[in-house]
Amino acid sequence: MPEEELWSTFFNVELILSELEIDKSINDLVEIGFGYGTFTLAAAKRIKGSLYAFDIEDKMFQLLSQKLSAAQIINIIPEKRDILESSTGMEAESINYVMLFNILHHNKPYDFLNEAWRILKPKGKIGIIHWRSDIPTPRGPEVTIRPKPEEISQWIDFTKFDLHKSPFILEPYHFGVIITKK
Numbered sequence: 001m002p003e004e005e006l007w008s009t010f011f012n013v014e015l016i017l018s019e020l021e022i023d024k025s026i027n028d029l030v031e032i033g034f035g036y037g038t039f040t041l042a043a044a045k046r047i048k049g050s051l052y053a054f055d056i057e058d059k060m061f062q063l064l065s066q067k068l069s070a071a072q073i074i075n076i077i078p079e080k081r082d083i084l085e086s087s088t089g090m091e092a093e094s095i096n097y098v099m100l101f102n103i104l105h106h107n108k109p110y111d112f113l114n115e116a117w118r119i120l121k122p123k124g125k126i127g128i129i130h131w132r133s134d135i136p137t138p139r140g141p142e143v144t145i146r147p148k149p150e151e152i153s154q155w156i157d158f159t160k161f162d163l164h165k166s167p168f169i170l171e172p173y174h175f176g177v178i179i180t181k182k
Contacts, residue, residue: 002139004036004063010139013042016170020127020178022046026096030054030119032083032112033103037064043099044076052095053078054088084111090119098126102174105130105141109155117160120181125164128152129176137173149175 001007017039022029027049034040034053037060044051053076055061061080068076081089084106098116106112116126130147131140140146147155149167156163156179165178 001035007036007139008038010137010173011038012171013039016129016174016176017043017046019168019170020099020129020176021125021165022097022099022127024048028052028095029097029099030088030090030095030116031099031101032088032116033101034064034078035060035102037067039099039101040064040076040078041067041071041073044073047075047097049075049096051076052088052090054081054083056080056082083115084108087115088119092118093121095119096121096124098124100126101129102131102140104128104147104152104155105145109147109152113155113157117157117181122181124181126161126179126181127176128178129170129174132169132173132175135173140173149177152177 022043023046026047029047029051031053034055040053064078100112131137133143133146161179164180167175167177170176
């Protein structure tokens with residue numbers, strides 16, 4: 001990842017969170033792959049309850065922990081954890097919303113979606129964003145492994161989820177989609 005200052009210029013955080021319907025209607029939220037915490041801190045201010053933030057990188061965990069301490073934010077619970085190896089550890093059907101931001105280029109996207117489904121309450125939402133592959137972007141994974149909106153739509157098990165908000169552009173470099181657990 002680039003330096004955090006540069007990284008933060010790639011996102012209109014407030015717009016993305018608004019478009020993905022992250023607001024006071026959400027009690028508890030899970031973020032898988034929080035990185036620098038680009039969305040974590042802002043999302044935590046928008047919800048009623050707790051934000052459970054997971055990342056596999058020790059450096060990112062330490063950085064977010066320092067930010068939380070400095071800002072005295074108490075509704076974010078960060079955890080260094082490989083959720084593909086050991087799940088989130090959250091109870092089944094206990095969460096209102098799961099953020100899968102810039103992570104589905106991993107070689108096991110179904111595993112992320114399945115874990116999100118497991119922990120979501122009925123009618124809970126998954127907000128997905130990813131780097132666009134139809135335009136040049138200053139960062140992001142290799143274009144060849146970036147999922148396209150139509151690929152993500154193919155990965156969704158419509159026996160488990162409904163499409164809440166069809167793929168849409170999030171200027172300047174991303175697209176988003178929202179699905180809801182049946």
